[in-house]
Amino acid sequence: MKSRIVGILLLVAMIAGAVWYKFSRGQTGSIAVGPVRTIQGVVGGEKTSFLEDSLVRQILAERYGIAIQYTKAGSIEMARGPVQGMDFIWPSSQTALEVFRERNAAAILRSEVVFNSPLVLYSWDSVAAAMEKQGILRGKDGVWFVKDFQKLADMVVSGRKWKEIGVAGLFGKVNIVTTDPALSNSGYMFAGLVANVLNGDVLSDSEVDTVVPRVRRLFRSLGYMERSSSDLFQQYMNTGIGAKPLVAGYESQMLEFAVLNTQAWAGLRKRVRIFYPEPTVWSAHPLVALTPVGKELVTAMLDPEIQKLAWERHGFRSGVAGIVNDPASIPVDGLPSQIQQVVPMPSARTMDRILAAISAP
Amino acid sequence: MNRVRSRPAFAYLFGALALLLASCNESVSRSGTRSLQILSGSENESLQPLLDEFNSTHGAQVKLVSRGSVEIMRFLQDDSTGYDAVWPANSIWISLGDRSNRVKFLQPVAITPVVLGVRDSLARSLGWVGRELKTAQIAQAVRTGKLRFAMTSATQSNSGAAAFLGFLQAFKGGDDPLQVADLENKQLREQVREILKGVNRTSGSSGWLKDLFLASQYDAMVNYESVLLETNRALVATGRKPLRILYPEDGLSLSDSPLGFLASGDSAKQNLFLEFQAWMRSAPVQAKLSASGRRPGVAGAVFSPDPAVWDTSWGVQPGRILSPFPFPSSEVIRQALDLYQTELRKPSHTVFCLDFSGSMGGDRIQELRRAMRILLTPTEARRNLLQPASEDTLDFLAFSNRILWKGRAVGRDTAALLAIADSLDRLEPTGGTAIHSAAQQALHLFGAGGAQTHVQAVVLLTDGMSNEGLGAPEFQSFYQEFHRDIPVFSIRFGEASQSQLDDIAATTSSRVFDGTKDLARSFRQVRGYN
Numbered sequence: 001m002k003s004r005i006v007g008i009l010l011l012v013a014m015i016a017g018a019v020w021y022k023f024s025r026g027q028t029g030s031i032a033v034g035p036v037r038t039i040q041g042v043v044g045g046e047k048t049s050f051l052e053d054s055l056v057r058q059i060l061a062e063r064y065g066i067a068i069q070y071t072k073a074g075s076i077e078m079a080r081g082p083v084q085g086m087d088f089i090w091p092s093s094q095t096a097l098e099v100f101r102e103r104n105a106a107a108i109l110r111s112e113v114v115f116n117s118p119l120v121l122y123s124w125d126s127v128a129a130a131m132e133k134q135g136i137l138r139g140k141d142g143v144w145f146v147k148d149f150q151k152l153a154d155m156v157v158s159g160r161k162w163k164e165i166g167v168a169g170l171f172g173k174v175n176i177v178t179t180d181p182a183l184s185n186s187g188y189m190f191a192g193l194v195a196n197v198l199n200g201d202v203l204s205d206s207e208v209d210t211v212v213p214r215v216r217r218l219f220r221s222l223g224y225m226e227r228s229s230s231d232l233f234q235q236y237m238n239t240g241i242g243a244k245p246l247v248a249g250y251e252s253q254m255l256e257f258a259v260l261n262t263q264a265w266a267g268l269r270k271r272v273r274i275f276y277p278e279p280t281v282w283s284a285h286p287l288v289a290l291t292p293v294g295k296e297l298v299t300a301m302l303d304p305e306i307q308k309l310a311w312e313r314h315g316f317r318s319g320v321a322g323i324v325n326d327p328a329s330i331p332v333d334g335l336p337s338q339i340q341q342v343v344p345m346p347s348a349r350t351m352d353r354i355l356a357a358i359s360a361p
Numbered sequence: 362m363n364r365v366r367s368r369p370a371f372a373y374l375f376g377a378l379a380l381l382l383a384s385c386n387e388s389v390s391r392s393g394t395r396s397l398q399i400l401s402g403s404e405n406e407s408l409q410p411l412l413d414e415f416n417s418t419h420g421a422q423v424k425l426v427s428r429g430s431v432e433i434m435r436f437l438q439d440d441s442t443g444y445d446a447v448w449p450a451n452s453i454w455i456s457l458g459d460r461s462n463r464v465k466f467l468q469p470v471a472i473t474p475v476v477l478g479v480r481d482s483l484a485r486s487l488g489w490v491g492r493e494l495k496t497a498q499i500a501q502a503v504r505t506g507k508l509r510f511a512m513t514s515a516t517q518s519n520s521g522a523a524a525f526l527g528f529l530q531a532f533k534g535g536d537d538p539l540q541v542a543d544l545e546n547k548q549l550r551e552q553v554r555e556i557l558k559g560v561n562r563t564s565g566s567s568g569w570l571k572d573l574f575l576a577s578q579y580d581a582m583v584n585y586e587s588v589l590l591e592t593n594r595a596l597v598a599t600g601r602k603p604l605r606i607l608y609p610e611d612g613l614s615l616s617d618s619p620l621g622f623l624a625s626g627d628s629a630k631q632n633l634f635l636e637f638q639a640w641m642r643s644a645p646v647q648a649k650l651s652a653s654g655r656r657p658g659v660a661g662a663v664f665s666p667d668p669a670v671w672d673t674s675w676g677v678q679p680g681r682i683l684s685p686f687p688f689p690s691s692e693v694i695r696q697a698l699d700l701y702q703t704e705l706r707k708p709s710h711t712v713f714c715l716d717f718s719g720s721m722g723g724d725r726i727q728e729l730r731r732a733m734r735i736l737l738t739p740t741e742a743r744r745n746l747l748q749p750a751s752e753d754t755l756d757f758l759a760f761s762n763r764i765l766w767k768g769r770a771v772g773r774d775t776a777a778l779l780a781i782a783d784s785l786d787r788l789e790p791t792g793g794t795a796i797h798s799a800a801q802q803a804l805h806l807f808g809a810g811g812a813q814t815h816v817q818a819v820v821l822l823t824d825g826m827s828n829e830g831l832g833a834p835e836f837q838s839f840y841q842e843f844h845r846d847i848p849v850f851s852i853r854f855g856e857a858s859q860s861q862l863d864d865i866a867a868t869t870s871s872r873v874f875d876g877t878k879d880l881a882r883s884f885r886q887v888r889g890y891n
Binding site for chain 1: 452453456462465467468469472535536537538539540541610611613615617624626644658659660661662663682683684685686687688689690691693694
């Protein structure tokens with residue numbers, strides 16, 4: 001009788017063990033703190049490979065018991081869209097947060113800018129050479145700064161051709177390709193930056209009419225605009241200088257690419273260039289918690305190890321005071337250690353007017 | 362006693378373990394069958410050997426289901442279920458179609474531009490060799506009757522859509538992208554209509570144009586650089602002259618062959634997808650792709666064009682920087698494609714030969730009538746971009762062993778179209794089957810000189826085997842003496858004789874569509890060819 005009880009106990013223990021084994025393997029392959037909860041969110045496309053990173057997923061599961069499921073959406077799109085069933089949204093700008101807050105202030109349990117990335121221009125060696133000759137770029141300690149953005153914007157607006165400014169082999173006119181500002185944050189921020197540049201200072205609501213025709217002209221000359229900055233970046237990298245000579249996007253995208261695609265980067269490193277507009281605008285990445293478990297995700301993202309992975313593997317500069325981002329830990333040339341000249345975006349109201357002008361038929 | 366009694370406990374134990382293991386295995390096989398269904402542009406059909414290699418080395422079943430890229434866009438818009446991944450020719454069709462953001466992990470696989478291939482001697486006599494080509498020169502050659510070319514349907518296939526948008530862009534002039542207002546411009550419309558008059562053959566698939574060129578003599582086609590290189594290799598291998606490859610400077614567009622996952626929450630599928638995508642983008646496979654005439658689609662990949670494949674004496678320029686024209690906004694693309702279908706494409710004159718023999722009775726005739734309704738009902742036709750243009754002519758011949766009924770609709774005459782649908786509803790199937798005689802009758806309906814103004818084709822819908830009237834050899838000799846390049850396409854359903862229809866396709870440089878599974882779909886497909 002005793003042995004029967006022992007046998008049954010053993011049986012129970014083994015089944016429990018097997019169930020535990022199967023369960024924990026199904027999640028992360030190692031010990032979890034309590035059950036891992038799957039949480040739902042909407043994120044900007046530029047953060048998808050950070051969220052797919054197995055090192056990031058491992059820390060989230062092991063230390064915080066969180067597994068993330070997400071759908072991709074443009075920042076402005078997600079700020080205006082429905083969020084039922086979501087534990088968090090994670091757009092790529094403060095403005096998107098403001099837009100969201102206007103209608104859903106009560107839904108926000110916590111929001112924290114966990115990462116930052118400056119808006120930059122990606123380009124290619126021969127374009128950089130021509131633009132330096134044109135007096136648009138200046139090089140300092142191996143970093144390219146756009147010292148005369150106004151001149152560059154004028155070139156685009158006045159329809160100068162690549163051939164005229166000394167880039168051989170490129171057909172068509174000078175353009176700065178970006179994402180659809182009505183749907184995606186990088187295009188939205190670029191519109192704000194251009195408006196500031198053409199105005200000579202942060203554009204105020206009363207000055208909108210003086211710059212809007214030129215901003216509109218610049219965007220209308222782009223034709224089809226991608227909805228996601230990650231798709232646009234893919235095209236820039238994969239189709240090359242002919243199709244995408246000059247693109248506006250986040251610094252983080254290039255850094256992440258270089259780290260995660262070592263082999264490809266070896267072939268590209270010498271040809272690819274990053275231009276830092278002076279001044280530029282910050283793309284902040286406010287993580288907005290809508291449920292208690294979403295709040296736990298905010299805590300998790302502030303974890304120093306996650307912050308380190310975010311910079312060293314995905315190129316996001318930290319949004320947390322006291323964390324230093326060292327350019328030497330990333331295999332990309334021409335990275336400034338700090339982004340010094342940053343200008344605020346025009347107000348959300350001003351931006352609405354700019355966007356309306358861009359999309360008017 | 363104790364030992365004996367302990368046995369059942371161990372038996373429970375092993376039984377329970379076995380159950381557990383079984384349930385483990387079951388869950389693996391349920392979620393991880395290692396199969397992927399990819400909705401793919403037809404230009405990827407030639408990658409089948411690579412797929413076979415992946416499947417055999419990775420124990421997987423990755424399958425391509427071919428659709429035109431523009432159709433893939435429509436699929437994503439309507440109901441993107443039933444497939445695990447999409448692989449059109451250009452990422453723009455995903456951006457335009459994927460409104461619910463379901464496509465994940467989008468990465469290009471290979472790059473190839475849409476270019477023009479022209480018979481070498483013709484290219485030389487036009488003075489196009491050794492200099493940059495502009496769209497206006499192509500239009501000039503069409504206008505003076507020196508050039509006729511084949512191109513895919515802009516409302517089905519990426520290469521046709523890209524060429525069409527390229528024509529609009531080039532004639533508009535300037536570097537700014539096309540706007541909605543430009544589409545209203547009468548002169549621009551006229552110029553594009555005129556260049557499209559040069560189209561002598563059209564198709565729903567870029568790969569098929571290659572087969573057409575290999576089967577018969579044509580002057581020129583708009584197609585991918587990669588397909589032209591394939592065509593040339595085959596032409597040279599059979600002792601014929603390769604086509605001259607030309608890059609219209611002001612109307613060039615790129616195919617970036619993007620491969621993306623349709624998110625479903627099935628992690629086994631997702632892993633297999635990522636495995637397959639990484640394999641397609643790996644250095645050895647990229648090298649194989651460049652040996653098949655594609656440019657690498659992976660940033661930083663080494664591109665060392667094999668001179669035997671990238672023969673520069675054909676005019677191919679592997680070192681060329683590919684500068685495409687800017688694609689217009691989604692609204693402009695949508696309106697432009699509508700405009701192509703209803704106003705600008707070369708009008709078509711199509712004779713539908715409908716089998717109303719006795720064997721068609723019951724479900725089959727209902728299915729045929731339903732398929733015809735898609736074409737004949739304006740709202741249905743419009744939804745499928747099948748609406749007739751103002752100068753289209755549609756003839757209908759219902760046949761058995763004789764012609765049972767004839768009907769004709771010209772242009773967008775809604776009343777006439779609906780009357781035809783009603784007549785077909787009333788007509789009952791009867792009698793034997795005389796396919797070749799019906800095809801001959803159909804060919805006689807085309808007026809002399811009609812090929813200048815219309816794309817001409819016969820579409821035969823049949824479930825049978827010809828057992829009366831003209832035989833296959835008589836039809837063949839009739840067609841040879843007929844001396845006109847009018848294809849007789851077939852849609853077979855039921856137990857139609859494949860070999861008889863294949864013979865007709867070979868004789869008339871056309872193809873047979875399988876209507877046994879989804880007649881309505883194959884019907885839409887065949888409309889891309891006429």
